[in-house]
Amino acid sequence: MNASHSPRPPAPPEPPQHLPRVIPIFPLAGALLLPRATMPLNIFEPRYLAMCRDAIAADGMIGMVQPRDPEDGRLEPAVYDTGCLGHITEHRDMRDGRMLITVEGVSRFTVLEELAHTTPYRQVVASYEGFAGDRLPPTVPVELALRQRLVGDLKRFLDGRGLTADWDIIGEAPDETLVNTLAMICPFESNEKQALLEAATLDARALTMVTILEFALAAPDDTSGRPH
Template sequence: MAAQLPLNEVPLFPLNTVLYPGGHLQLRIFEPRYLDLVRECTRTGSAFGVCLILEGAEAGAPATPAAVGTLARITDFSHRADGLLGITTEGGSRFRVLRTRVRSDGLLRGEVALWPEEATQQVPVEFSLLQTILERLIETMGPPWRHASRDLYDDAGWLGFRLAELLPLAGDEQQHLLEMTDPIRRLATLRDILPRFQKA
């Protein structure tokens, strides 16, 4: 288990997806509680926590979040064609939720313990196929990493997180990969998953 840094309280945004460190996530904001969250984070320059929903839905009554999530910082705003506010976020540190409380407006807040960043580890040669697969995924899907430095592909943590967010994995698989603390084991898990996506 990862060592933990000092406690923080952050607003939580439960979603039907997982945000990984260094990842990018675009969100439509329409509920008043999340408009308040965006205003708070913009005013203070603070982050909010993204957690996978274990029970419930993104809208309506507060959902039950997974115990491990990722801090998200707002990097851009847009006014969408449907009239809603759009935000772009970038994933930061992971955290473990120790306790939660619900504000009167339905916004979930959590006391969280931050995890330290993973140490950079070189991608072992036996996982070089994963580097090639990620290159092809990025070329096809055109995410923000199209012009990523070649050095990043040699970073086991970066490679694993990018594959985890681009492959069509189930929510529990995404969450399991997020909670892993060994980048090499994460790559091994992804390698074992890959045959599922090979064409017959």
């Protein structure tokens, strides 16, 4: 009798102990990094140049976080408790002193505490508990009706601003690529970006984006699409 074989399950996510417990953070309003997505950054402030150089010399890891108040002009503004660990995959020093880097999202994290530091940049103790799924591609696709609603709302959102997109590429993009890329590049407010980061699943992130888009589309007498 032949034994039946079930499909081989995906490899387990990397154990959290392999992720750094102490990480430097880069507070940047409106900048959203998500697991397995990439973000180009233009680094020019001396403290963040030092952070990137130290990270590249070590494990290449930095934590992207958002200030709670984008208008907070303090040197060290309060930040949200949830951020995304990023790995610097490319870097290039420019003649004018800037550094161009590409960061790939690894896993979301929770800030447990901020450490006293002697470096010019801030450092926190991070926990990855609850985010093991970030290290595996999603196994459940976005519901087709929700995906169609998202694309339709996006088209209306862009049309209202005289913008366009390559709808063929959007139509062919895998669910995770579509949802996460749009979440990162759309001109949403910082608190909206944070809500997208904290969404528990890809489906929840898509639904959150639909809510944000439809709220913007419903705002009366506002050519920017933002509520007053």
